[in-house]
Amino acid sequence: MRIPNHIGLIPDGNRRWAVSKGYSKEKGYQYGLMPGLIMFKLCEKEGVKELTYYGFTTDNTKRPAFQRKSFTEACVKAVEMLSKENASLLVVGNTKSPMFPKSLLPYTKTRTDFGKGGIKVNFLVNYGWEWDLGNLSENSSTNRKTITSFLKSSDISRVDLIIRWGGRRRLSGFLPVQSIYSDFYVIDRYWPDFKPEDFYNALQWYDTQDITLGG
């Protein structure tokens, strides 16, 4: 099977999952932690080279404060959890805003190897597409490699496969430049209900896609 080098994860549906269980919306996020760890281990097992988690966005921070607190805490815990694995970890997002959790600042400077190193793991925290594109002012080229190098997310490579849980068929601001040629697989299940078969179904589907990069 042809394994994608780089998988992007959009772990959506935490709030809808919580409501479906009779919990209040903000309770959903903590149930997304274990799926995130299982996904990491599955990617490790199958030889994926790079994995990007869509943590939270600058758009998301406009939600009610108790929801914001809850998804921020879940992201902090997720990054701490991943730092106990064999991973080369980088947190990417707007650190200059008060919405950025200070405890994650040490992960933003440079990619850090934990354990034996291993898969590149990018975790988007307080990420915004307009923030990401904001540095292009210093670029004066239409060469794609040069453009890419001026992204604030320039340490994140082109995404081969995006998997989104929760049924919505949209990118919602996820890495617009790295996603230009990505194959996009949507799973109706909410993220906290993640099953390993979601990952394997996505891989099997990806294996049947031709890769043309727009050509």
Place this chain on the structure above:
Amino acid sequence: MRIPNHIGLIPDGNRRWAVSKGYSKEKGYQYGLMPGLIMFKLCEKEGVKELTYYGFTTDNTKRPAFQRKSFTEACVKAVEMLSKENASLLVVGNTKSPMFPKSLLPYTKTRTDFGKGGIKVNFLVNYGWEWDLGNLSENSSTNRKTITSFLKSSDISRVDLIIRWGGRRRLSGFLPVQSIYSDFYVIDRYWPDFKPEDFYNALQWYDTQDITLGG
């Protein structure tokens, strides 16, 4: 029914359709002309305000010359056909390259009303995402309205619904910034086999989507 203001069309599968009929690949494009016109009329009827056709890209021009000739001719004919409708027409793409068909230059300067005017119709011709982002060098803001205004495609508004024929679930470079929040509907049928039900199925699906713009 909630009708999207702006629909983006990715009319893919012309070559695969031709091969499936026993024709050579480049014969497929001409069979995409009539579907394009029918789509225009359906959008007009249902009150869509803006429609963007993905004509051809700078990536596509790397294909064999006889294919390039064929899809370029089809795009020229499509624009001429649309100029006989009530449409406010704009062709968007890199006009400075020899790949841009000279006969379409008059449509690129400013949006031109044909007939009684009407739906805004954008036709992407020799479009490249890196070309589109290339002007961001003159922008020094992370404000999304300002960023958008510096796109080369700044006359094209945010896309609400993208419909892609030919089964592939990817954007292939289609307006990366305007597509950030777009709902994405994929139809397995090849574009020359377009049926009006494709459009109505997409509209019905779109009607069930919540619009959050990332919030």
